[in-house]
Amino acid sequence: MSTENNGEEMEIGKLRKGESELSVEEIFEQKEVPSWTDQLTFRSMVVSLILGFLFCFIVMKLNLTTGVIPSFNVAAGLLGFFFIKVWTTVLEKFGIQSKPFTRQENTVIQTCVVASSGIAFSSGYASYILGMTEKVAKMAEEGNTPSNVKALSLGWMIGFVLLVSFLGLFSIVPLRKIMILDYKLTYPSGTATAYLINSFHTPKGALIAKEQIKCLFKWFSASFLWGFFQWFYTASDDCGFTSFPTFGLEAYARKFYFDFSATYVGVGMICPYIINLSMLLGAVISWGIMWPIIETKKGIWYGADLKSSSFRGENGYKVFIAIALILGDGLYHFIVVLLKTFYSLAKAVLKKDSVQDANGTLDEVKVSFDDKRRTEFFLKDQMPASFALAGYIVLAIISIIAVPFIFPQLKWYHILCIYIFAPILGFCNSYGCGLSDWSLASTYGKLAIFVIGSWIGLNQGGVVAGLAACGIMMSIVSTASDLMQDFKTGYLTLASPRSMFISQVFGTFMGCILSPIVFYFFFYKAFPTLGEEGSSYPAPYGLIYRGIALIGTEGTSALPKNCLLLSGVFFVGAIVINALKEVLVQANYNSHKYVPSPMAMAIPFFLGGYFVIDMCVGSLIKFIYEKKNKVEADLFVPAIASGMICGDSLWGMPAAVLSLVNVKPPLCMKFLPRGVNDKVDAFLSG
Numbered sequence: 001m002s003t004e005n006n007g008e009e010m011e012i013g014k015l016r017k018g019e020s021e022l023s024v025e026e027i028f029e030q031k032e033v034p035s036w037t038d039q040l041t042f043r044s045m046v047v048s049l050i051l052g053f054l055f056c057f058i059v060m061k062l063n064l065t066t067g068v069i070p071s072f073n074v075a076a077g078l079l080g081f082f083f084i085k086v087w088t089t090v091l092e093k094f095g096i097q098s099k100p101f102t103r104q105e106n107t108v109i110q111t112c113v114v115a116s117s118g119i120a121f122s123s124g125y126a127s128y129i130l131g132m133t134e135k136v137a138k139m140a141e142e143g144n145t146p147s148n149v150k151a152l153s154l155g156w157m158i159g160f161v162l163l164v165s166f167l168g169l170f171s172i173v174p175l176r177k178i179m180i181l182d183y184k185l186t187y188p189s190g191t192a193t194a195y196l197i198n199s200f201h202t203p204k205g206a207l208i209a210k211e212q213i214k215c216l217f218k219w220f221s222a223s224f225l226w227g228f229f230q231w232f233y234t235a236s237d238d239c240g241f242t243s244f245p246t247f248g249l250e251a252y253a254r255k256f257y258f259d260f261s262a263t264y265v266g267v268g269m270i271c272p273y274i275i276n277l278s279m280l281l282g283a284v285i286s287w288g289i290m291w292p293i294i295e296t297k298k299g300i301w302y303g304a305d306l307k308s309s310s311f312r313g314e315n316g317y318k319v320f321i322a323i324a325l326i327l328g329d330g331l332y333h334f335i336v337v338l339l340k341t342f343y344s345l346a347k348a349v350l351k352k353d354s355v356q357d358a359n360g361t362l363d364e365v366k367v368s369f370d371d372k373r374r375t376e377f378f379l380k381d382q383m384p385a386s387f388a389l390a391g392y393i394v395l396a397i398i399s400i401i402a403v404p405f406i407f408p409q410l411k412w413y414h415i416l417c418i419y420i421f422a423p424i425l426g427f428c429n430s431y432g433c434g435l436s437d438w439s440l441a442s443t444y445g446k447l448a449i450f451v452i453g454s455w456i457g458l459n460q461g462g463v464v465a466g467l468a469a470c471g472i473m474m475s476i477v478s479t480a481s482d483l484m485q486d487f488k489t490g491y492l493t494l495a496s497p498r499s500m501f502i503s504q505v506f507g508t509f510m511g512c513i514l515s516p517i518v519f520y521f522f523f524y525k526a527f528p529t530l531g532e533e534g535s536s537y538p539a540p541y542g543l544i545y546r547g548i549a550l551i552g553t554e555g556t557s558a559l560p561k562n563c564l565l566l567s568g569v570f571f572v573g574a575i576v577i578n579a580l581k582e583v584l585v586q587a588n589y590n591s592h593k594y595v596p597s598p599m600a601m602a603i604p605f606f607l608g609g610y611f612v613i614d615m616c617v618g619s620l621i622k623f624i625y626e627k628k629n630k631v632e633a634d635l636f637v638p639a640i641a642s643g644m645i646c647g648d649s650l651w652g653m654p655a656a657v658l659s660l661v662n663v664k665p666p667l668c669m670k671f672l673p674r675g676v677n678d679k680v681d682a683f684l685s686g
Contacts, residue, residue, distance in 0.1 A: 004678045011215065024198055028103075028494075034380050036496035039104040040503065047083040048109050048503070052116035052510045056518045058649040059117045061263065063126030064075035064523060064537040066611045067603060071270070073114055073193040073489070079110035081200050083214045086442075103201040107495040110193060110554065111486040112507035115479075119511025122441060122478040123161045125519040127468040128449075130542030131549065135531055139315075140546050141505035142554060145389060147409060156406050157516040163406075164472045165508050168479030169501070171423040172430055173383055174248040176487050176497060181375060185434025194492030203255035208635060216639040218644075223262040223647025224443065229262065231655055235668035237535070244614070245671050253610025254287045262504045264611045266644030268618020269637055274593065275600045276615045282325075282601030283609030291318070302560035316560045318606045319547045324567035325602035326544075328574030330443035336582065338428055392423070401470075407468045409461030414452055417471050425473070426480035433481040434488075441478035445470035446548055453552030462553035479508065487585040522656040533606075540606040555601040574598035609668065 055072060062069050084106070088098040123129070130136055132150040137143065143424035179185050200209040234240035241260040265671040268276050294317055298304050306313035347502050367375075396419045400412050425444050453466030483504050490500040529535035531542050559567075577598050586591035604612050618641070658664075671682065 023370050025373045027202055033494050034654055036499040039108050039499040042106050043087055044109050045380045045642050050111035051079055051113045055113055055117035056120040056514045059120040060518050061289045061649055061652055064539045067541050069121055071413040072190045074196055074638050077110040077112040077193050077197050078254040080106055086621035103197050104495040106197045107188055108499055108503045109492045111500055112503040115504045115507025116511035118482045119386040120515040122474045123515050124471050126539045127541040128470045128538050128545045131467050132464050135544050136542045139543055143463045143550050144560035146278040148463040150464055154520050160406050161512045163402055164475040167395050168426055168476040170388045171426045171482055172483055174628055179484055180487055180491050187434045187485045190397055190485040193673045194489045197493050212639040215636050216643040218645030219640050220647040223644045224651050226262055227648045227651030233666045233667045233669040234664050239670055240369055249673055250458050255610050258613045259608050261614050262615035263646040264616040267642040268615030269622045273619050276619045278596035278600035279604050280613040280616055281596050282606035283612050286605040287608050306509040312560055316563050319544055320563055320567045322602045322605035324571040325574050325598045328425035328571040332575045333440055334443050365483040369416040374491055377494045409465035410468055422476040426477045429477040430481045430484040439481050441474045444477045445474035448473035450552040451547050459554040463549040466549040466552055520641050526656040526659040
């Protein structure tokens with residue numbers, strides 16, 4: 001083995017052991033920090049566009065199946081590093097010298113990609129937008145009137161998301177110094193991404209990055225080829241490996257099986273253990289215990305002749321108990337985060353006053369070299385508060401005028417009220433996200449559904465109006481917290497706030513164009529059964545969000561017997577579980593780690609446990625890896641998971657194209673009970 005390879009292995013070994021002598025910024029001190037214009041390169045925008053499309057597809061696919069969206073900040077940073085390295089390597093083969101690839105440029109790419117994929121979530125194509133459609137309205141049965149449904153078209157979807165997605169950026173920009181420097185909020189995902197990017201661009205970190213990229217590419221290829229292989233056996237519904245009755249046909253009927261999805265195994269490796277186990281617990285409680293019991297009440301609690309999809313029947317329990325869990329969890333976190341926000345703000349103000357001595361002068365506070373350097377560059381490219389205020393007012397006026405043309409049910413004064421309160425809620429969401437890494441954008445959106453829906457009423461189109469108001473509110477509070485999280489990443493990598501803001505704007509614009517196109521052509525048109533229970537893309541949140549809107553406008557009188565009682569029990573249960581966890585945290589008991597998440601428990605109530613099994617397999621792989629080598633697992637599990645998710649999701653693109661051009665798989669692999677199989681054999685032989 002060469003001396004160079006031996007040296008690399010020694011350096012990698014040191015990095016894995018966490019050996020370090022200099023601080024981060026001392027290591028980078030001799031490297032020139034490029035100006036904000038040099039951080040925004042042509043290649044970074046091209047790579048952001050490619051990755052933005054891929055991540056929009058991934059987020060859309062996850063939204064339309066389980067709704068579980070892990071943080072992709074780390075994956076975006078890793079893939080951005082990989083693509084630029086490929087770019088520069090190819091050019092060098094042709095003798096073309098490229099500009100040095102800096103951590104600031106890497107941060108710009110990550111920001112742009114996360115902003116783009118964030119729009120795929122906040123634009124609501126798998127939730128409130130889908131809830132407006134006639135298909136979902138028929139499933140809900142109630143409120144299926146012309147004023148309460150809206151046909152989807154690419155034109156108005158792009159127009160709507162362009163109108164409402166940029167205001168959140170302008171609402172939070174003036175507060176970046178307060179959030180990052182004064183209150184020193186951590187923003188865990190943003191901080192973790194910054195450390196990853198910093199490590200890539202140190203001499204030692206580049207060696208580890210090379211290994212991570214090899215690992216990512218290997219699993220990316222395997223995942224893509226596995227998706228391609230599975231496709232051949234899916235000629236019709238309930239065919240292929242996704243319908244493999246892993247635990248027997250009875251368990252399969254109750255939606256307990258492993259469906260061989262590389263995407264969900266990868267997501268399970270990224271999500272915390274408690275989230276995956278909470279979903280498994282929710283699947284057992286609902287599909288293993290509750291729904292079989294409720295089925296025995298058919299004809300007693302609800303009509304025996306009702307369709308399973310009716311809100312007046314079995315589906316009412318599935319949807320509204322899930323809604324109760326989600327709302328209980330969301331309300332609890334909303335109140336707690338709000339209280340913590342006010343408490344932290346008051347504490348920060350008092351602390352600021354208390355550092356003054358008797359003579360009214362400030363005590364000298366020791367500041368590290370890293371903090372001094374980061375603060376210097378963070379304050380270097382200021383954006384005037386007047387610019388942000390003017391931008392918010394202008395965009396709000398345009399939106400107030402234009403949105404009612406898309407949704408006549410919404411009047412200008414409804415939208416004006418949203419835009420008055422949205423910056424306050426955006427600040428609360430950003431502050432809460434900085435404390436806990438928990439964005440409550442969907443909770444604020446549900447609040448808007450209730451307020452606007454009840455204000456307008458069912459007969460005047462309150463369902464569609466409430467869902468549209470949800471979209472406006474979610475877009476503002478979600479993009480606000482995303483931007484502040486990226487400002488934290490930029491602060492730790494010395495990326496200019498100005499370049500960060502511009503990359504966020506560019507990424508948001510990309511998302512506004514890419515997300516509707518990906519949804520409309522690759523899912524809505526390619527899969528006619530989208531949104532239906534049991535299909536490849538059940539999109540459960542479409543029905544759930546419409547159910548919330550119906551409650552807001554109509555009340556609960558249409559629900560089946562005891563549905564409201566059970567929903568109330570689970571609503572209170574969600575609050576009690578969260579309160580118990582908070583008590584254990586405050587008492588410093590480690591047992592708080594084992595308290596389940598009600599929000600996660602609610603997800604399989606409607607869908608079943610098949611995807612949860614996949615995610616638990618991902619957790620098991622991660623657990624075994626960590627037991628074997630914890631440091632190595634921390635380095636390579638995100639790369640493995642990213643490769644599995646990206647490869648499987650990338651195969652979804654050609655699969656959707658084949659479906660659009662009516663090319664079907666040649667084979668169908670099905671699993672039948674022995675008795676049914678004997679009858680099929682007898683029929684075929686006869």
